[in-house]
Amino acid sequence: IKANFTIVQDEEGNFNGLITVISDVTEQEKVDRERREFVSNVSHELRTPLTTMRSYLEALTDGGALEDKELAPRFLQVTQDETERMIRLVNDLLQLSKMDHKESTMYKKRLDIVPMFHQILDRFEMNKTEKIYFERKIPEESISVWLDQDKITQVTDNIMSNAIKYSPEGGKITLQLVKEPHRVRISISDQGLGIAREKLDKIFDRFYRVDKARSRELGGTGLGLAISKEIIEGHHGHIWASSKEGQGTTVYFTLPLTKRKRGSKK
Numbered sequence: 433i434k435a436n437f438t439i440v441q442d443e444e445g446n447f448n449g450l451i452t453v454i455s456d457v458t459e460q461e462k463v464d465r466e467r468r469e470f471v472s473n474v475s476h477e478l479r480t481p482l483t484t485m486r487s488y489l490e491a492l493t494d495g496g497a498l499e500d501k502e503l504a505p506r507f508l509q510v511t512q513d514e515t516e517r518m519i520r521l522v523n524d525l526l527q528l529s530k531m532d533h534k535e536s537t538m539y540k541k542r543l544d545i546v547p548m549f550h551q552i553l554d555r556f557e558m559n560k561t562e563k564i565y566f567e568r569k570i571p572e573e574s575i576s577v578w579l580d581q582d583k584i585t586q587v588t589d590n591i592m593s594n595a596i597k598y599s600p601e602g603g604k605i606t607l608q609l610v611k612e613p614h615r616v617r618i619s620i621s622d623q624g625l626g627i628a629r630e631k632l633d634k635i636f637d638r639f640y641r642v643d644k645a646r647s648r649e650l651g652g653t654g655l656g657l658a659i660s661k662e663i664i665e666g667h668h669g670h671i672w673a674s675s676k677e678g679q680g681t682t683v684y685f686t687l688p689l690t691k692r693k694r695g696s697k698k
């Protein structure tokens with residue numbers, strides 16, 4: 433903390449008062465440090481696929497793998513996968529950057545979220561490849577919310593994909609909608625490996641992964657929940673997680689039930 437004092441005098445030079453300006457230097461330092469860490473993270477995340485691709489391309493050209501009918505397609509597949517990863521990463525980064533600069537406008541409208549969440553789950557049911565069960569705890573009554581449908585779908589997709597990624601075979605994933613007095617609470621629970629208590633808040637940080645190698649293997653960028661958090665906060669909601677290690681994880685988010693009127697503080 434930095435403090436600046438200014439003595440205030442009247443026209444005759446008599447002491448009239450003291451102005452103290454206290455500025456929080458630590459806050460600025462924190463922002464600077466976070467920015468440096470972010471740039472270093474992005475560089476690292478891009479360097480990993482690039483160096484992988486370089487090795488495989490070298491093996492193909494100099495190492496003679498190009499002539500090998502079995503190796504060549506496999507090596508090309510790796511470079512293709514790594515390219516896809518970089519595209520995902522850059523797209524995620526662009527979305528975050530837009531939200532940081534408040535450029536990304538939300539296209540909010542009033543919508544009954546009951547059919548919306550049924551549709552999302554129908555889609556997951558249709559596309560599922562693993563042996564996973566989906567349970568719906570969705571009320572019958574309609575629940576009207578002011579939201580950007582695409583963005584809330586993106587948040588739900590992200591949490592659902594994580595739940596599937598970290599589910600054991602035959603695991604159950606439950607999506608629940610609970611109407612509370614002023615908000616609706618959506619939760620997605622899995623029966624996966626869970627997350628240690630001290631890491632629960634961190635999963636919403638950019639690039640944080642509990643298990644880096646595993647997340648990479650599953651195609652993750654480490655940005656999904658950070659983007660989700662930005663979107664939920666853009667809706668004046670909250671997002672958090674609870675977990676029991678070895679038993680499963682639940683990710684919750686809330687959305688306010690009524691439209692916030694401009695200028696109202698409530």
Ligand code: ADP
Pocket residue numbers: 590594595598622624625626627635636640641642643647648651652653654655656657658681
């Ligand atoms: P990723 O692209 O790695 O999935 P996310 O931001 O979506 O990035 O998630 C951050 C990290 O949180 C994941 O790498 C994983 O370690 C942890 N995580 C998220 N959801 C779950 C879950 N349902 N069960 C266990 N761990 C999870």
